[in-house]
Amino acid sequence: MKDTLKDKRITALTDVALITCVVQKGMADDVIKAARDVGAQGSTVFYARGYGMRERLGLLGVAVDVEKEVVNIVVSTDQADRIFERMSVAAKMDTPGMGFMYMTHLNKAVTYIPPEVLEKLQPK
Amino acid sequence: MNTRDGRLITVILPAGAGHGLLEKLVKEKGLTTVFLHHARGTGLSGVLKRKGLAQQIEKDMVVAAVSTGALEDIIGFIYEEGGVGKPHGGFIYIEKLSALRNSA
Numbered sequence: 001m002k003d004t005l006k007d008k009r010i011t012a013l014t015d016v017a018l019i020t021c022v023v024q025k026g027m028a029d030d031v032i033k034a035a036r037d038v039g040a041q042g043s044t045v046f047y048a049r050g051y052g053m054r055e056r057l058g059l060l061g062v063a064v065d066v067e068k069e070v071v072n073i074v075v076s077t078d079q080a081d082r083i084f085e086r087m088s089v090a091a092k093m094d095t096p097g098m099g100f101m102y103m104t105h106l107n108k109a110v111t112y113i114p115p116e117v118l119e120k121l122q123p124k
Numbered sequence: 125m126n127t128r129d130g131r132l133i134t135v136i137l138p139a140g141a142g143h144g145l146l147e148k149l150v151k152e153k154g155l156t157t158v159f160l161h162h163a164r165g166t167g168l169s170g171v172l173k174r175k176g177l178a179q180q181i182e183k184d185m186v187v188a189a190v191s192t193g194a195l196e197d198i199i200g201f202i203y204e205e206g207g208v209g210k211p212h213g214g215f216i217y218i219e220k221l222s223a224l225r226n227s228a
Binding site: 032042043 | 185
């Protein structure tokens, strides 16, 4: 079996963080747009069901949709705080029941890096 | 497996590519802590990039929990066999796990 690590040099990005935002279904697009406006390059969104807040809010809970959208965005650490703040405003995190979000530091990230970009990143 | 030194590998792939990678991870690498789900992705790539428009496209996400010792080997395997090393092939990111346990 070919040893992929020895045969191929893989460049990994290390100063990266993952922002995860759980919002009610239909709100993901606003959150993604806010993140893109301040420099985020891409995102992934998937569906989930969420429990907890609806039951705690009593009558107001009827306004909280069980169906959720989970937005994941990988960002560089120097942009992370700015993007996080913008996303929290777009997701209306100051309003009870709108969702929650968190950020985790990533060990590394790997993707295809074009040779011309890689050449610019090499130390001279 | 029961460890406090694990890593969570998340792989974002074009739609349709996830199942093949999942099967390879299970059959060739013997992973049992791996799953697949679908998502939609937004990104600046392809012909729409020139117009400044981000396109939304279907994605497959493969998530695998591994021990730290196996991490480099699995990443290299995913990079090659999953096609991540090719343009628009996908994205891998790794998170540290505080605890990892499975029933196998």
